[in-house]
Amino acid sequence: MTELTTADTGTGYGRKKPSYDARLTEVGPGTPMGEAMRRYWHPVATSETLTSDQPHRTRVLGEDLIVFRDGQGRAGVVFERCTHRGSSLFYGRIEDDGIRCCYHGWKFDVQGHCLEQACEPGGGRRRDVARQPWYPVEERYGLVFVYMGPPELKPALPRWDALDPAEEGEQYYAGWPVPGAEVTGMEQDFNWLQIWENAIDNVHVTWLHYAHSGAQLTGTGTAEGLPESFYDPSRVAEATSYHKTEFGAKYHQRYETTTPDGQRAELEWRIEQQLPNIVALPDFTQVTPDARHNLLIWIVPSDDTHHRVFFSIRSGDPGRMQRLVSGIKQNGKSFWEMTEDELRRYPSDNEAQGSQGPITLHSEETLATSDRGVVMVRRMLRAMVDDVEAGKNPVGVSRVDGPPRRVESGVFTLSTDSGALSQGGAAAKSAATVSGE
Ligand code: FES
Numbered sequence: 366m367t368e369l370t371t372a373d374t375g376t377g378y379g380r381k382k383p384s385y386d387a388r389l390t391e392v393g394p395g396t397p398m399g400e401a402m403r404r405y406w407h408p409v410a411t412s413e414t415l416t417s418d419q420p421h422r423t424r425v426l427g428e429d430l431i432v433f434r435d436g437q438g439r440a441g442v443v444f445e446r447c448t449h450r451g452s453s454l455f456y457g458r459i460e461d462d463g464i465r466c467c468y469h470g471w472k473f474d475v476q477g478h479c480l481e482q483a484c485e486p487g488g489g490r491r492r493d494v495a496r497q498p499w500y501p502v503e504e505r506y507g508l509v510f511v512y513m514g515p516p517e518l519k520p521a522l523p524r525w526d527a528l529d530p531a532e533e534g535e536q537y538y539a540g541w542p543v544p545g546a547e548v549t550g551m552e553q554d555f556n557w558l559q560i561w562e563n564a565i566d567n568v569h570v571t572w573l574h575y576a577h578s579g580a581q582l583t584g585t586g587t588a589e590g591l592p593e594s595f596y597d598p599s600r601v602a603e604a605t606s607y608h609k610t611e612f613g614a615k616y617h618q619r620y621e622t623t624t625p626d627g628q629r630a631e632l633e634w635r636i637e638q639q640l641p642n643i644v645a646l647p648d649f650t651q652v653t654p655d656a657r658h659n660l661l662i663w664i665v666p667s668d669d670t671h672h673r674v675f676f677s678i679r680s681g682d683p684g685r686m687q688r689l690v691s692g693i694k695q696n697g698k699s700f701w702e703m704t705e706d707e708l709r710r711y712p713s714d715n716e717a718q719g720s721q722g723p724i725t726l727h728s729e730e731t732l733a734t735s736d737r738g739v740v741m742v743r744r745m746l747r748a749m750v751d752d753v754e755a756g757k758n759p760v761g762v763s764r765v766d767g768p769p770r771r772v773e774s775g776v777f778t779l780s781t782d783s784g785a786l787s788q789g790g791a792a793a794k795s796a797a798t799v800s801g802e
């Protein structure tokens with residue numbers, strides 16, 4: 366027998382207790398990110414499906430809320446817990462001018478004013494002191510937005526050129542057409558940042574959605590979709606650059622293709638994300654170079670370990686929404702049709718990001734070259750949090766209802782056989798040379 370003389374290295378023994386970056390991930394009242402998030406408007410429901418039928422329960426930034434529409438059509442967001450003695454307004458009844466608690470019949474309007482106290486003499490002579498906590502609401506782009514921050518700092522709800530203005534014949538699609546979709550969005554059980562930072566993690570597209578699980582983005586390799594060469598993991602690093610934008614960050618990924626008229630074209634796929642939680646995702650199933658972008662996605666934290674995904678699409682084509690919802694297939698199926706075994710064989714975003722844990726453990730990460738975009742957006746989020754703590758306006762927050770903000774997402778033609786650059790491609794190419802990080 367030979368005695369071992371060298372110790373094994375890199376084993377799991379004795380590692381420090383793992384931890385996550387609370388400053389980036391925790392969103393409850395009073396937390397650094399929670400306070401920063403409360404300086405922005407967030408979608409909490411889809412307008413079309415928010416009817417006056419029943420109240421809806423949700424959780425946003427760690428707060429339990431009720432979203433409802435009164436009989437006069439006004440959307441409201443109030444605390445779930447009744448200010449009288451705490452029953453849930455989820456069991457309440459919607460009336461013409463507000464919502465009425467089931468327990469003792471107190472009725473509140475969309476701004477929390479107590480309109481009536483059914484069991485009090487005279488309907489409640491001191492009902493004006495019983496204010497149900499509420500939040501301001503605005504509806505736009507087919508979504509109900511809420512502002513949960515300091516009232517004196519309430520910003521204008523921004524406009525984006527991807528959605529605004531709608532062209533003739535267009536409408537906003539904002540509801541998930543999938544089984545079990547709720548008025549208050551689709552909830553997933555992991556931290557919001559894992560999905561938001563995934564938007565700038567473009568290399569995962571080449572591995573997870575192609576090399577590992579087979580071509581998952583429908584349209585791949587056809588005249589409509591992205592060519593298979595786009596998904597080459599060995600080339601993605603050199604084809605990609607990451608850039609800061611006025612309101613966030615974006616990446617450019619170059620690729621070549623043959624146009625329907627037989628020309629070779631150099632194109633660039635770009636995705637921009639804006640702070641704190643917006644992603645502009647182009648149509649990857651039907652690629653239309655140099656088209657006006659038409660989709661925004663919001664990743665809204667429910668609490669530290671759950672989030673909901675909202676979107677709005679400006680389109681005259683109902684198929685556009687279908688392509689978003691069904692655009693990723695796992696072994697030819699949608700995620701809700703998959704068995705556990707199939708999910709393991711053909712994993713996609715939910716499996717990859719959900720399995721990072723309820724909140725991924727940042728202390729256990731080993732960041733590499735391909736994480737440059739992730740590092741960039743985390744740094745920007747930290748700056749946003751710092752700004753709020755320093756009493757400054759964080760990026761993108763303005764009290765002015767300004768013109769629609771530029772969103773640079775889509776496929777841009779850089780050059781063709783004839784050497785001509787499209788306008789968008791030329792402008793962006795010169796911008797790319799100065800803004801790279
Ligand atoms: S607890 Fe709501 S009315 Fe009494």
Ligand SMILES: [Fe+2]
Pocket residue numbers: 569570574714
């Ligand atoms: Fe993905």
